[in-house]
Amino acid sequence: MRSFRTCLTALALGVAALLPAHAGKTLDTIQQRGQIAVGVSTGVPGFSAANSQGQWTGLDVDIAKAVAAAVLGSADKVKWVPLASQQRFTALQSGEVDVLSRNTTVTLTRDASMGLAATAVVFYDGQGFMVPAKLKVKSAKQLKGATVCVQSGTTSEKNLTDFSRAHSLNLKPVVFDKFDAANAAYFAGRCQAYTTDASGLASVRAKEAKNPQEHLILPELISKEPLGPLVRRGDDEWQALVRWVVYGLIEAEENGITQANVAQLKAESTDPVVNRLLGKTEDIGKLLGLDRDWLVRAIQAVGNYGEIYERNVGEKTSVGLPRGLNRLWNQGGLLYALPVR
Numbered sequence: 001m002r003s004f005r006t007c008l009t010a011l012a013l014g015v016a017a018l019l020p021a022h023a024g025k026t027l028d029t030i031q032q033r034g035q036i037a038v039g040v041s042t043g044v045p046g047f048s049a050a051n052s053q054g055q056w057t058g059l060d061v062d063i064a065k066a067v068a069a070a071v072l073g074s075a076d077k078v079k080w081v082p083l084a085s086q087q088r089f090t091a092l093q094s095g096e097v098d099v100l101s102r103n104t105t106v107t108l109t110r111d112a113s114m115g116l117a118a119t120a121v122v123f124y125d126g127q128g129f130m131v132p133a134k135l136k137v138k139s140a141k142q143l144k145g146a147t148v149c150v151q152s153g154t155t156s157e158k159n160l161t162d163f164s165r166a167h168s169l170n171l172k173p174v175v176f177d178k179f180d181a182a183n184a185a186y187f188a189g190r191c192q193a194y195t196t197d198a199s200g201l202a203s204v205r206a207k208e209a210k211n212p213q214e215h216l217i218l219p220e221l222i223s224k225e226p227l228g229p230l231v232r233r234g235d236d237e238w239q240a241l242v243r244w245v246v247y248g249l250i251e252a253e254e255n256g257i258t259q260a261n262v263a264q265l266k267a268e269s270t271d272p273v274v275n276r277l278l279g280k281t282e283d284i285g286k287l288l289g290l291d292r293d294w295l296v297r298a299i300q301a302v303g304n305y306g307e308i309y310e311r312n313v314g315e316k317t318s319v320g321l322p323r324g325l326n327r328l329w330n331q332g333g334l335l336y337a338l339p340v341r
Helices: 004-018 025-033 059-072 085-094 108-112 155-166 179-187 198-208 236-254 262-268 272-277 284-288 294-302 305-312
Strands: 036-040 078-082 116-118 123-125 127-132 147-151 172-176 193-197 215-217 225-227 230-232
Touching (some): 025 059, 025 236, 036 059, 036 085, 059 078, 059 236, 059 294, 059 305, 085 116, 085 230, 108 116, 123 198, 127 198, 147 155, 147 179, 155 193, 172 179, 179 193, 179 198, 193 198, 198 215, 236 284, 236 294, 236 305, 262 294, 284 294
Parallel strands (some): 036 078, 147 172
Antiparallel strands (some): 116 230, 123 225, 127 193, 127 215
16 A cells, blocks of 8 residues: 555646746746847857847747747847857856847757756757859868968867868868958868858858858758757756757747647637647646747747748858758758747
């Protein structure tokens, strides 16, 4: 026979499972402040960059806007904090920002030993090389002895060293503290090649090159660069919230929920999956410390993942990136959301 204490414990656990999740200290602070502090890049078009009016746009920006809409009811309640590569982790660790949404690779070291925590991958990338077309180089393995512009404090710097050693290329890194400085040095001819994430190369070429066709992004990818938002370690509730906003945007694309039709689907859909996602039949928002319309607001603010991608970095933009690995899992890509249920 089960003891009285065992029965009480089981009852308590059962009741706890039915209660809304506690919001967590970060979410409490954000709601009291009325604003989310988001760390972004100092300017990577397509991912996070400010225009002449100071308005921020990009894939990473839209992810942060979705979180703001889910949490605070408006995508505008964000304080944008531009951070260089060397600053970004310290800013997050110290509490200067609540989330880092800044073309940052998730690695074991960053996830396990820096007081940071990964949420979800928003862009599957890899490190590549860009060279002037006039060099007639077709492969990174033809760059033996070449000078290569690279930014310090990044995975790119370490990957370049590893690639050079593995293939006995004797590559000569020319290291810069700031992204803009590395860009300027490459286009000024101080380096024979430039290396960073392939998406970054496409962004730089579109923004900085006088004639983009004069610069070739070589076909090899020399690393895995899964990019995604990071938060501080120690607040599981906030980590979960950011993660599930991302997954919600991916699930929305998979189920045909768009910025244009989300309100109509909320009112009229009979699809059980759609109705669950939009809070019509189940209040899954309470598990995140939010209300039942959290995902509706996020989608209304920025659209689903596919809309975010195509608007910011897709083939019809100046960045011009095919979906590739960032297609949905059921369309041949790697984009796979854990079930929002």
